[in-house]
Amino acid sequence: MAGKVILVGCGNMGFDMLKGWLASGAVQPADVLVIEPNETLRNRAGEQGVRTSAAPDGIAGESADLVIIAVKPQVLRDVLPAYKPLAPKAAFLSIAAGIAISTFSEILGSDTPVIRCMPNTPAAIGKGMMGIYANELVSADILAFVNTLLSASGEVVVLDDEGQIDAVTAVSGSGPAYVFHFIECLEAAAVKAGLSEKAARLLAMQTVYGAANLAKESGEEPGRLREQVTSPNGTTAAALAVLMGENRLGNLVDEAVDAARRRSIELGK
Numbered sequence: 001m002a003g004k005v006i007l008v009g010c011g012n013m014g015f016d017m018l019k020g021w022l023a024s025g026a027v028q029p030a031d032v033l034v035i036e037p038n039e040t041l042r043n044r045a046g047e048q049g050v051r052t053s054a055a056p057d058g059i060a061g062e063s064a065d066l067v068i069i070a071v072k073p074q075v076l077r078d079v080l081p082a083y084k085p086l087a088p089k090a091a092f093l094s095i096a097a098g099i100a101i102s103t104f105s106e107i108l109g110s111d112t113p114v115i116r117c118m119p120n121t122p123a124a125i126g127k128g129m130m131g132i133y134a135n136e137l138v139s140a141d142i143l144a145f146v147n148t149l150l151s152a153s154g155e156v157v158v159l160d161d162e163g164q165i166d167a168v169t170a171v172s173g174s175g176p177a178y179v180f181h182f183i184e185c186l187e188a189a190a191v192k193a194g195l196s197e198k199a200a201r202l203l204a205m206q207t208v209y210g211a212a213n214l215a216k217e218s219g220e221e222p223g224r225l226r227e228q229v230t231s232p233n234g235t236t237a238a239a240l241a242v243l244m245g246e247n248r249l250g251n252l253v254d255e256a257v258d259a260a261r262r263r264s265i266e267l268g269k
């Protein structure tokens with residue numbers, strides 16, 4: 001099916017995903033209504049050819065198959081009641097971190113089909129990672145439509161337990177920020193090691209880009225790829241002794257992912 005979509009909130013993540021859907025043809029601009037109170041962001045969405053509105057006035061008259069909620073978790077409970085007239089005919093897809101399906105059921109009615117999705121910002125260039133979990137009320141047709149939409153933005157993994165969304169949030173939802181910070185650190189170290197800022201930026205970025213692509217495309221275990229870079233008693237071994245000694249980086253990443261996962265659980269309370 002090719003459905004009609006209402007996108008509520010078109011900030012960073014909402015807009016990144018919208019661009020992917022439209023570019024892939026998974027949905028036509030005329031079939032999308034964006035509700036976004038911020039005028040600049042609303043106009044940015046409008047430039048993609050979709051209909052826009054500052055508020056859900058007259059929303060009950062809209063025929064939507066899917067309402068996508070892309071506002072901050074902190075405002076979601078205030079925003080959602082306005083869309084109750086569309087439930088349960090429309091399914092609701094939320095990308096908000098931490099907000100459980102039970103919250104949607106309480107506000108929209110327990111007969112509402114709800115899908116939670118945790119995307120990430122590389123969705124803007126079709127290289128996102130989306131984890132989804134659907135309640136039992138979501139029809140096979142809607143699930144297929146959601147899969148088509150989301151696949152336009154990258155890879156989709158279907159979860160069989162809602163609790164796993166907190167782990168997906170901590171790994172791939174927040175994950176791009178960890179990688180961007182690693183690029184920042186590598187760049188700063190490159191400047192300290194004597195390179196120009198321009199060269200340092202290129203070296204850091206291209207190294208992460210190339211390594212990530214090689215890891216994905218070669219089919220080799222990351223550990224095996226690491227060994228292929230590491231000459232006995234060479235430069236990489238010297239660096240890895242710092243990163244891997246006493247599992248330093250492993251412990252840090254573990255601690256960071258656990259902090260994000262716990263925060264995702266907290267946000268839902």
Ligand SMILES: NC(=O)c1ccc[n+]([C@@H]2O[C@H](COP(=O)([O-])OP(=O)(O)OC[C@H]3O[C@@H](n4cnc5c(N)ncnc54)[C@H](O)[C@@H]3O)[C@@H](O)[C@H]2O)c1
Nearest residue numbers: 009010011012013035038070071072073079095096097119
């Ligand atoms: N940014 C990320 O990397 C990322 C990744 C995964 C999930 N998320 C989730 O996506 C959601 C949006 O995050 P973001 O980073 O895009 O935030 P954002 O602030 O950029 O976007 C939220 C948008 O919602 C709009 N908004 C506020 N009140 C509204 C209302 N009443 N009706 C319609 N729109 C309204 C805001 O004007 C804003 O443009 C959050 O729930 C977050 O948990 C974000």
